[in-house]
Amino acid sequence: MRCLTLFATFFSTVLFFGCKKSNTKEVAISGINFETIAVEAPFNMPEIKIPDFSNSKQYVITKYGAVADDKNKTTEAIHKAIDLANENKGGTVVIPKGEWLTKAIHLKSNVDLHLEEGAVLLFSESPEDYLPPVYTSWEGVECFNYSPLIYAFQCKNVAITGQGEIKAKMDVWQKWFARPEGHMQNLKRLYYLAAEDAPVEERQMVNDTANLRPHFIQFNRCEGILIDGIKITNSPFWTIHPYLSKDIVIRNVTVFAHGHNNDGVDPEMSQNMLIENCVFDQGDDAIAVKSGRNKDAWRLHTPAKNIVMRNCVVKNGHQLLAVGSELSGGIENVFVDNCTLAQDAKMFHLVFIKTNERRGGYVNNIYVSNINAGNLKNGVLGIETDVLYQWRDLVPTIERKLTPIENVYLENVSADSVQYVSRLLGDKELPIKQIELKHVSAKNVLEQKHIHENVVEFSESDLIFKR
Template identity: 70%
Template structure:
């Protein structure tokens, strides 16, 4: 090759590299999922060829919360600015305030990296557009927050950890907290603007979610461990195309669900380990008038090949389900012997919720001793709300087409407890090869059920 030719190729290569910085580098890959219903391919981002941004290049120093927070934020901004990039958290412990993701950004934790989130509530201000138990409001920022983002990811072999020193003192629900709940309930019930629902004050103590993907699309959460959470751990909210895989989640505080898909669609949760103080997976779709206004069901949600070490239910549906829930498939999951669990499947609602539940499929589940039963469906679950606030508008929840197949447990009080309402019975519940070695009370406890079949 002549020197002129060599020079030409060098120039072309340099131009290619230069152009690569300005071209949108995030690719989209599609995940095909088999389910008993029509499940569209899930689109997730692929950052394989994206530029990396090491937070120490932006001034991060171990033990320095202020500098680490700024470095992570600056790296995210740079990755977003060029159309896509990977923000690298290197080995070691890095204390930080809240992290706000932007489109086309992958937050990646190297092996041995720990992102340690401050316990100081002021580190999660200003308040952001979020939710509390199915009602929209302005509250403390989730520890990791994505709002109206596209093509985002959290990946790696590192750990996300929440310091709980202060948050755990907020677990109780004293009178001032309950008064704030009443205030938010009334603001939401009468469709007051979200901007009026400012819930950060000295006594409300509405704890933030750990990770919230809010109104976002094309999301990948893969590989990391998560330890502790002030509130719900992973919360896809009004989001679409979400893959959550190969996680190890441990959170044993109050309301520490593992994953809460809410008014979200096309969600895959696979190959995860959950050790929860509340439900392993809790599928929701908003509360009462707020959800009726948003009118967005949760649908096309698949959970497979997961292990539960602890959790109130393997899968809970509700009680915030006012937008409707349909097309849920839980397959090939294992509840370890000795896990503290109430039900494998628990569907719960009340006279205020409306919405609907249909097309629920749970298959190939193995469990040890379960405190209550394999299946629970209850239509009068109000918890502390029963006497706290009145029913402003009564709407019942149609529940139908619930399928359990190849499910086993060693001991329960009952196999199924299903309480429908006389004016709206639960319809079409099918159990096939569902067995319990030792049933302590009645096998089936049913009221107002139409077309229950067991074989």
């Protein structure tokens, strides 16, 4: 019980004193200040350093030939502005008021993509506009695929800010949601290529039938990332995907995306991250923490860790917090606090941890507190160790590795109607370990309070339970 006692002590401290924040004032790069944020968490959370472009030189895209209804000229102008800002070691690329049709945007180091109030950056629906293929990933496996709509690779000090909107046209992507036969065959091919350690350059996934939808925003192997203030509407795939990146802040962002696999934020093998004061209206999970799939993640050997989500609103989504199922690199130190769920949100769980016999990795130190929810289709906490979805019959298990799951703590969490409070289905060979619930309540439990298989060291206290 020592961990839960420390957790409770931590909460009383945070609620009383608030969170510490300190800002550096020096200008280290041309026109760029840096903000250092100290985040309170029930684990050792490193300070997060992010760029502040408020004093940097501005590059307005209309000065470089942007024309609102001409995607070629606008794309060329945006990239010209990005190049200039990067060459001058720092700058803000300004998207002015109006609707601007564009192709893929590739950010560079020391650049802020800033959308003024009333600006809409509208991304084309044509897959050809996201070629040539780039080094990216698909559901935890690295490959070359269509470029994310906004993409940054090996960048430092990058941002997307402002009061404007980025929006995806969905004419083609929504047809790809169905995952036709050619798509599934290409997924099988990618699975075997990864299992055989084929070089990523050989995993070319753009062809006539693969239809692997691109992410909306992907920061790939980046450091010092800020997304602040913008609205995001629609997404072909995962909406915000920090991948193998660190020092990340996402704040004051509104996301509306109700397509297939439309998670809000997918931190994957990323570290030192704060998500705060955001609104999520999703077709999938609000936040889904991941760390790669199977052999690829074992090769990269980078856990997702030190991730804090606080003061957010979820209007819809499958889960407030999902962990996995791509977690082969390991996931640790995740803290979700003081988030509000709409009473009519159509959610399955508040917290859902999922893995299977192929993943390996680990899950350790998950903390969730101060959450109120309405009716949930399933329950407050779900943990399953045999989640394979379409992969169960699509491909065999090549290498079997179980996932240790331990130290999951929920405190001051309530819901209205649920099927169960907790459903924990561990593996007989490797039971789930150390799950603690404190002040976790449900007004109406339709099935059974706790459904547990292969769980050790489960405890609850002050549980308000009404049949």
